[in-house]
Amino acid sequence: METPTLEHTPKMLQTLIGRFGILEERISKLSSPNYKPIEPPINLKDGAKFLGVSDAFMYKGVQSGNLPHYKKGGKLYFLKSELLEWVKSGRIKSNIQLSEDLDNTLNK
Numbered sequence: 397m398e399t400p401t402l403e404h405t406p407k408m409l410q411t412l413i414g415r416f417g418i419l420e421e422r423i424s425k426l427s428s429p430n431y432k433p434i435e436p437p438i439n440l441k442d443g444a445k446f447l448g449v450s451d452a453f454m455y456k457g458v459q460s461g462n463l464p465h466y467k468k469g470g471k472l473y474f475l476k477s478e479l480l481e482w483v484k485s486g487r488i489k490s491n492i493q494l495s496e497d498l499d500n501t502l503n504k
Contacts, residue, residue, distance in 0.1 A: 437473035
Protein backbone atom coordinates (compact mmCIF):
# COMPACT_ATOMS: atom_id res chain seq x y z
CA MET A 397 0.00 0.00 0.00
CA GLU A 398 1.40 3.33 -0.95
CA THR A 399 1.65 6.25 1.45
CA PRO A 400 -1.48 8.43 1.26
CA THR A 401 -1.04 11.90 -0.09
CA LEU A 402 -3.21 14.98 0.08
CA GLU A 403 -4.49 14.12 -3.39
CA HIS A 404 -5.82 10.75 -2.11
CA THR A 405 -7.68 12.32 0.82
CA PRO A 406 -11.08 12.93 -0.88
CA LYS A 407 -11.28 9.36 -2.19
CA MET A 408 -10.13 7.88 1.15
CA LEU A 409 -12.66 10.00 3.02
CA GLN A 410 -15.43 8.90 0.66
CA THR A 411 -14.46 5.24 1.23
CA LEU A 412 -14.50 5.70 5.01
CA ILE A 413 -17.90 7.40 4.93
CA GLY A 414 -19.26 4.49 2.88
CA ARG A 415 -17.90 1.97 5.35
CA PHE A 416 -19.33 3.86 8.32
CA GLY A 417 -22.71 3.87 6.58
CA ILE A 418 -22.58 0.09 6.24
CA LEU A 419 -21.61 -0.26 9.92
CA GLU A 420 -24.46 2.02 11.02
CA GLU A 421 -26.92 -0.06 9.02
CA ARG A 422 -25.68 -3.31 10.56
CA ILE A 423 -25.75 -1.88 14.09
CA SER A 424 -29.29 -0.58 13.64
CA LYS A 425 -30.42 -4.05 12.53
CA LEU A 426 -28.85 -5.60 15.62
CA SER A 427 -30.57 -3.14 17.94
CA SER A 428 -33.94 -3.50 16.22
CA PRO A 429 -36.67 -5.07 18.41
CA ASN A 430 -37.45 -7.44 15.53
CA TYR A 431 -33.88 -8.74 15.33
CA LYS A 432 -33.52 -12.40 16.19
CA PRO A 433 -30.09 -13.96 15.99
CA ILE A 434 -29.87 -17.13 13.95
CA GLU A 435 -30.05 -20.08 16.30
CA PRO A 436 -27.92 -23.03 15.22
CA PRO A 437 -29.62 -26.41 15.42
CA ILE A 438 -28.27 -29.11 17.73
CA ASN A 439 -28.21 -32.87 17.18
CA LEU A 440 -30.07 -35.49 19.20
CA LYS A 441 -27.22 -36.20 21.61
CA ASP A 442 -26.75 -32.50 22.38
CA GLY A 443 -30.53 -32.10 22.74
CA ALA A 444 -30.64 -34.98 25.22
CA LYS A 445 -27.71 -33.51 27.14
CA PHE A 446 -29.37 -30.07 27.16
CA LEU A 447 -32.59 -31.51 28.62
CA GLY A 448 -30.78 -33.97 30.88
CA VAL A 449 -32.54 -36.99 29.39
CA SER A 450 -31.51 -40.13 27.51
CA ASP A 451 -31.23 -40.52 23.75
CA ALA A 452 -34.07 -43.06 23.98
CA PHE A 453 -36.31 -40.42 25.59
CA MET A 454 -35.57 -38.08 22.69
CA TYR A 455 -36.34 -40.76 20.10
CA LYS A 456 -39.64 -41.59 21.84
CA GLY A 457 -40.57 -37.91 21.95
CA VAL A 458 -39.88 -37.55 18.23
CA GLN A 459 -41.73 -40.77 17.37
CA SER A 460 -44.80 -39.74 19.39
CA GLY A 461 -44.77 -36.27 17.82
CA ASN A 462 -44.52 -34.57 21.21
CA LEU A 463 -41.00 -33.21 20.87
CA PRO A 464 -40.37 -30.32 18.43
CA HIS A 465 -37.76 -31.37 15.90
CA TYR A 466 -36.51 -31.11 12.33
CA LYS A 467 -35.40 -33.91 10.06
CA LYS A 468 -33.02 -33.38 7.17
CA GLY A 469 -30.97 -35.99 5.37
CA GLY A 470 -32.12 -38.70 7.77
CA LYS A 471 -30.79 -36.78 10.78
CA LEU A 472 -32.72 -35.18 13.62
CA TYR A 473 -32.15 -31.60 14.68
CA PHE A 474 -33.51 -29.48 17.53
CA LEU A 475 -33.52 -25.83 18.55
CA LYS A 476 -32.74 -25.11 22.20
CA SER A 477 -35.40 -22.38 22.31
CA GLU A 478 -38.07 -24.82 21.12
CA LEU A 479 -36.94 -27.46 23.61
CA LEU A 480 -37.24 -24.89 26.40
CA GLU A 481 -40.73 -23.92 25.24
CA TRP A 482 -41.66 -27.61 25.19
CA VAL A 483 -40.46 -27.98 28.79
CA LYS A 484 -42.35 -24.84 29.84
CA SER A 485 -45.56 -26.14 28.25
CA GLY A 486 -45.60 -28.98 30.79
CA ARG A 487 -45.53 -26.67 33.79
CA ILE A 488 -47.64 -27.79 36.74
CA LYS A 489 -48.98 -25.11 39.06
CA SER A 490 -48.17 -25.23 42.76
CA ASN A 491 -50.92 -25.66 45.36
CA ILE A 492 -50.62 -21.97 46.24
CA GLN A 493 -51.13 -20.95 42.61
CA LEU A 494 -54.10 -23.32 42.26
CA SER A 495 -55.61 -21.85 45.44
CA GLU A 496 -55.10 -18.29 44.13
CA ASP A 497 -56.71 -19.23 40.81
CA LEU A 498 -59.70 -20.70 42.66
CA ASP A 499 -60.01 -17.58 44.85
CA ASN A 500 -59.87 -15.32 41.77
CA THR A 501 -62.54 -17.38 40.03
CA LEU A 502 -64.85 -17.39 43.05
CA ASN A 503 -64.41 -13.66 43.65
CA LYS A 504 -65.50 -12.69 40.13
